Amino acid sequence: MSKVRTRFAPSPTGVLHIGSIRTALFCWLYARRHGGQFILRIEDTDRERSKPEHIDAILDGLAWLGIDADEGPYYQSQRMDQYNAVVERWLDEGKAYRCYCSKEELEAMREAQKAAGEHVRYDGRCRHLEEPKPGIEPVVRFRNPLDGEVVVEDLVRGRVVFENAQLDDLIIARSDGSPTYNFTVVIDDYDMQVTHVIRGDDHLNNTPRQINMFEALGVAPPAFAHLPMILGSDGAKLSKRHGAVDIRDYREQGYLPEAVLNYLVRLGWSHGDQEIFCVDEMTALFDIADVNQSASQFNPEKLLWLNQQYIIATPADRLGDELGKQLGAIGLDADDGPDPADVAEGYRERAQTLREMAEKARYCYEDDCEVDGKQAKKHLRPVILEPLKDVREKLAALDDWSESAINNAIHDTADAFDINIGKIGQPLRIAVTGGPVSPPIDVTLKLVGRERSLARLDAAIDYITERAQGQKAS
């Protein structure tokens, strides 16, 4: 059995789509699983739409996810000589021919076919042309077999049969001489010795034509596996309006690459009831035979859940690095507050993305801390004034601003006033964070730091004092 070789062949005509990533992942996993090679090939034969920035996006995206190629990237734009050589050879051998039909003529033909309820296809009118038509730059068409059938033994779809009579003579070289997709794919997959073509569902219809071209080349076609599509959360084709489809958006929003991979691998593939797969498990367990045949809808909530699972499981120092970047992204400076790793430790169970974590920890990195009016009204009441003053004194007296020391101080106050820890905890939290939600109060105070904590407590005490006087006055 020859070594498995798969390839991911995106065209740089847009962003690196989340659906494309899933395809890349399956190709990569399959190669890794079988100890084979994974090849990256950039299909940039469309010179109009191919852009260098899109190539960068592809490379960056794959690198971020850890999907590493053993070969490539190859660029089709650099392989024109190979394509041209085959076009010439096929022309000589009669496997291809020049077609002089104008776009208008083709259009009229299609209209007529449609009107007649026929399958729309090129009717081969230039097949037997003896003489070139002067003044027209012809395209080159592949001479597809007229009859018989092409059987695709698809690894996920099973046996799919196409009639050659339904296929037509596709263009392999444009009038400017440039080769087209269906042709270059075949040449490349052969040249690069690809053994398994794993790609999106949308290519299933191209497969019989490609098999015919492998035949013309005189070589055996690779195995094919067509993956079901990924739809948006409303069942429609995935697009911008479903939120993020660009893989870079996920990095920016604070998703962990292993969470994205884990989410994607479970779209169209499963291993019993298992939900969490680290990359090593995926590569050990993945098999094309377990890929299902139906399209799946993208579910942002589940991705969020998975991301949090990974946040919970990831060591604090790495989380800290990522959180530091997120803080920067929202205009905060990690140097203006606690070590982001400590914040991550306190917030890993409280945030689904690192971006969310940064937003929630804003109060740790800014001097200003606006207290939510409603919360102040609810929790910063005169009854708590004395306990708050007391705990403020105890905290100020601490020579060690540690969680346990802070915790002791709070408990002492609670005991002294014979109140529950919650009675003092929530006002403290409001005072020090501005809101009603944060990690355990001792952790929170530790993160905010002594200076800011005391200052904010003073502000809260002033606020309550004023409020108490107002009450007395009225």
Added chain:
RNA sequence: GCUCCCUUCGUCUAGUGGUUCAGGACGCCGCCCUCUCACGGCGGUAACACCGGUUCGAAUCCGGUAGGGAGUGCCA
């Protein structure tokens, strides 16, 4: 229109003729834990598109219907 593909809870899926009045996960609801919020634990909600056939027996096999999707380009 024509060709091809698909169809289990709202969503991702398990299930490959009987051990399943269908299991897990996300979401949602409830309870527990608890200084808040989470996390965690426990419980609940909810599906075999439809109609025929094969079979002692079908979510599982076959046919049809309906619905969805892809392709039908000098795009990939």
